[in-house]
Amino acid sequence: MLLIGREHQYQEKEKNEWGPEFVISQSSFEDLTGQTLSLPENGFGYFEDSDNATFQTFSNEQGNFYNPSVHKEFHLTKTSLISEENIVNNSTQISYFLILNDKTFQELKNSLGPDYQFRYYLFNGDHPENSKAFQDELLGKIVTLNNGEIFDSYQEAAVQDKISGYSDVIIPYAGNELYAARQWDFYPYAKATQLDILLESGSVYLLLIFFIAIIAFVSASMIMCLKIAGTILQDQESYQRAVYLGLKERDLKKMIRKQIALIYFFPTFCGSITAIFMINRFMAVSSVTHISAITVLAVLLSVVVVIIQIIAFGVLQRRMTAVATKAVYEKNY
Numbered sequence: 317m318l319l320i321g322r323e324h325q326y327q328e329k330e331k332n333e334w335g336p337e338f339v340i341s342q343s344s345f346e347d348l349t350g351q352t353l354s355l356p357e358n359g360f361g362y363f364e365d366s367d368n369a370t371f372q373t374f375s376n377e378q379g380n381f382y383n384p385s386v387h388k389e390f391h392l393t394k395t396s397l398i399s400e401e402n403i404v405n406n407s408t409q410i411s412y413f414l415i416l417n418d419k420t421f422q423e424l425k426n427s428l429g430p431d432y433q434f435r436y437y438l439f440n441g442d443h444p445e446n447s448k449a450f451q452d453e454l455l456g457k458i459v460t461l462n463n464g465e466i467f468d469s470y471q472e473a474a475v476q477d478k479i480s481g482y483s484d485v486i487i488p489y490a491g492n493e494l495y496a497a498r499q500w501d502f503y504p505y506a507k508a509t510q511l512d513i514l515l516e517s518g519s520v521y522l523l524l525i526f527f528i529a530i531i532a533f534v535s536a537s538m539i540m541c542l543k544i545a546g547t548i549l550q551d552q553e554s555y556q557r558a559v560y561l562g563l564k565e566r567d568l569k570k571m572i573r574k575q576i577a578l579i580y581f582f583p584t585f586c587g588s589i590t591a592i593f594m595i596n597r598f599m600a601v602s603s604v605t606h607i608s609a610i611t612v613l614a615v616l617l618s619v620v621v622v623i624i625q626i627i628a629f630g631v632l633q634r635r636m637t638a639v640a641t642k643a644v645y646e647k648n649y
Contacts, residue, residue, distance in 0.1 A: 317338050317339065317340050317410075317413070317433075317434045317435070317436050318338070318339040318340075318421070318424060318425055318428055318432060318433055318434075319336055319337070319338055319339075319384075319428075319432040319433075319434065319470075319471060319474045320336070320337055320339060320381055320382060320383060320384065320414075320424070320428070320432065320474055321334050321335070321336060321337065321381060321382030321383075321384060321474050321475035321478055322334070322335060322336070322337035322379065322380070322381050322382070322414075323379075323380040323381070323382070324373035325373055325374060325375045325379075325380065326373065333479075334382065334475040334478035334479060335475060336471035336472060336474045336475055337381070337413065337414055338410055338412075338413040338414070338434075339413060339414040339415075339416055339421065339424065340413055340414070340415060340416075340421075341415070341416060341417075341418050341421035341422075342355050342361075342415055342416065342417055342418050342421070343418050345361075345363065345398075345415045348438075351398070353396065353398075353415065355395055355396070355415065355416065355417040356393070356395065356417060357417050357419055357420050358392055358393050358420070359392060359393040359394070359395035359417065360379060360392040360393070360394065360395060360414050360415065360416055361395055361396040361397070361398060361414070361415035361416075362374075362394075362396075362397050362398070362412070362413075362414055362415065363398040363399075363412060363413055363414075363415055364397070364398070364399055364411070364412040365400070365411035365412060366399055366400075366412075370397070370399075371394060371397055374394050375394075376394075377393065377394065378391045378392060378393050378394055379391065379392050379394055379414075382474075382475060382477075382478060383424070383427060383428065384428075384429075384432055384473070384474045384475070384476075384477070385427060385428045385429040385432060386427055387477060392416075392420075398415070410436070410501065431473070432474055447506040448506060450506070451504050451505075451506040454504045455503065455504050458502055458503075458504065459489050462489070462502065464488060464489050464490065465486050465487065465488055465489060466486065466487050466488070466489055466492065466495075466496055466500055466502075467484070467485075467486055468485040468486065468487060468499075468500075469482075469483075469484055469485040469486075470501075471501075577629065581622075581625065581629070585622075588618035588621065588622065592611065592614050592615055592618060
């Protein structure tokens with residue numbers, strides 16, 4: 317992988333800005349994904365790990381790039397967009413990059429210094445139970461090679477000539493382990509790490525939906541308690557008239573249950589559905605991976621809360637219906 321600069325181009329040219337961009341060769345991309353591309357020597361493709369990516373910050377005709385070693389800009393023709401979610405590695409920090417024709421890539425590589433050339437490793441392990449130990453050992457070696465430091469601005473270094481106020485950002489790894497696990501591009505990922513980050517990121521949203529569901533549960537319970545008194549005091553005359561007209565006791569109880577169920581479950585369903593939608597939208601605009609998995613967990617948690625409410629409803633509605641029915645028939649006789 318090569319690291320160069322790219323100008324992010326907008327309709328209002330005065331708002332254009334420079335940022336770092338990784339580049340891989342066409343053959344590397346084809347070997348990695350199994351896809352076949354056709355790129356001219358003066359063209360480029362762009363890959364983004366997304367189902368709805370677009371060429372939003374490229375002009376209609378070309379892209380403007382910067383070689384940080386020779387301090388020169390160069391232009392390439394916009395050719396194709398490859399937009400597909402989780403095609404490379406859904407836990408990787410580098411999820412979008414340029415793709416160049418092999419000859420163009422080699423010419424660019426020959427002109428770039430070693431500070432802007434990287435090698436990316438993907439391990440396909442056969443023993444998942446050992447992945448955590450392997451990852452810990454690999455992480456230790458990486459930290460040692462980096463002298464116990466995190467060079468947090470290594471990407472921006474490729475465009476330091478193009479941005480104002482650039483300065484190297486170097487922080488110690490010790491004391492910043494959590495930050496490294498989330499943000500450091502050189503942090504090695506394994507399935508165990510991916511699960512930890514998933515749980516860590518998802519726990520906030522799961523706690524949110526649990527909090528909202530509990531509030532809805534308590535609110536519904538309070539409403540039901542008030543409905544007990546309200547049913548007896550306010551709806552008693554309506555029930556009596558219905559009995560005078562021939563409404564049977566079984567039908568009266570059924571009618572009361574339906575009325576109570578509407579008031580009892582409406583806040584919970586609204587609260588849970590709203591919370592699930594909010595969580596899904598929050599994650600969609602954040603860097604959280606496995607949005608669908610966390611959404612499913614949120615749905616399951618909501619189902620658990622609803623089941624608890626159903627059990628509570630079954631107990632309370634019997635008492636409530638019995639009290640209301642008894643009061644109506646005692647008044648009738």
